[in-house]
Amino acid sequence: LKALNWRPPEEFVAKAADSVIDLYGVVIKPVDFDPELRYPVLEYIYGGPQVVNTPRSFTQSTLQQAFAQLGFIVVTLDARGTTERGKAFQDVVYQNFGRNEIPDHVAALRQAATTRPYMDMSRLGIFGGSWGGYMTVRAAVLAPDVYQVGVARYPVVDLYDHWNLIESYMGLPVENRAGYDYASSLRLVGNLKGKLLLTHGTSDVNATFSATMKMVEALTRAN
Numbered sequence: 001l002k003a004l005n006w007r008p009p010e011e012f013v014a015k016a017a018d019s020v021i022d023l024y025g026v027v028i029k030p031v032d033f034d035p036e037l038r039y040p041v042l043e044y045i046y047g048g049p050q051v052v053n054t055p056r057s058f059t060q061s062t063l064q065q066a067f068a069q070l071g072f073i074v075v076t077l078d079a080r081g082t083t084e085r086g087k088a089f090q091d092v093v094y095q096n097f098g099r100n101e102i103p104d105h106v107a108a109l110r111q112a113a114t115t116r117p118y119m120d121m122s123r124l125g126i127f128g129g130s131w132g133g134y135m136t137v138r139a140a141v142l143a144p145d146v147y148q149v150g151v152a153r154y155p156v157v158d159l160y161d162h163w164n165l166i167e168s169y170m171g172l173p174v175e176n177r178a179g180y181d182y183a184s185s186l187r188l189v190g191n192l193k194g195k196l197l198l199t200h201g202t203s204d205v206n207a208t209f210s211a212t213m214k215m216v217e218a219l220t221r222a223n
Contacts, residue, residue, distance in 0.1 A: 025077025048131030079104035
């Protein structure tokens with residue numbers, strides 16, 4: 001690794017959008033990193049409430065490391081609502097999914113960039129699959145002036161399609177209609193400004209292909 005000029009991920013701490021809670025993440029640089037240059041930034045996101053995404057071991061960062069070698073500064077962090085930080089931290093998304101996650105990611109990225117001038121936030125992309133696909137779409141429609149490009153792989157776009165996991169956090173749709181409706185990205189597609197790529201395998205039984213078709217239909221109707 002030393003002979004390859006490999007750089008270990010750089011850990012950072014930033015405040016959530018509430019300016020109180022600490023969030024933790026990593027910044028990964030290419031092996032030929034030059035601090036005098038400005039690099040496009042790529043965020044790898046998951047954001048589902050049942051796991052953490054920030055790598056804690058060498059093998060957990062291999063995907064991000066690979067993208068960094070293409071010339072990106074790659075950032076991964078966990079927002080409020082994810083697990084392993086206690087009940088109060090996770091309860092932010094209880095019956096309230098899709099509201100605070102992207103503001104937390106935007107706030108943390110901006111803070112990371114303030115002390116890292118090589119991070120070119122005017123060239124910011126985001127990608128992920130499943131809940132990471134949901135959060136990619138969410139970022140594109142909730143923060144269209146921040147994220148210029150998104151690649152969403154087999155995304156969840158509407159929580160009514162994902163009952164097998166989400167009911168434990170959101171309750172039944174008949175009991176939390178407002179929460180489900182707010183969490184849907186279908187109603188927000190008119191906000192899209194950047195480039196968004198959707199990819200989905202038709203045999204997916206977890207994040208169903210119908211979700212992406214709903215998004216395609218919504219995008220078409222929004223012109």
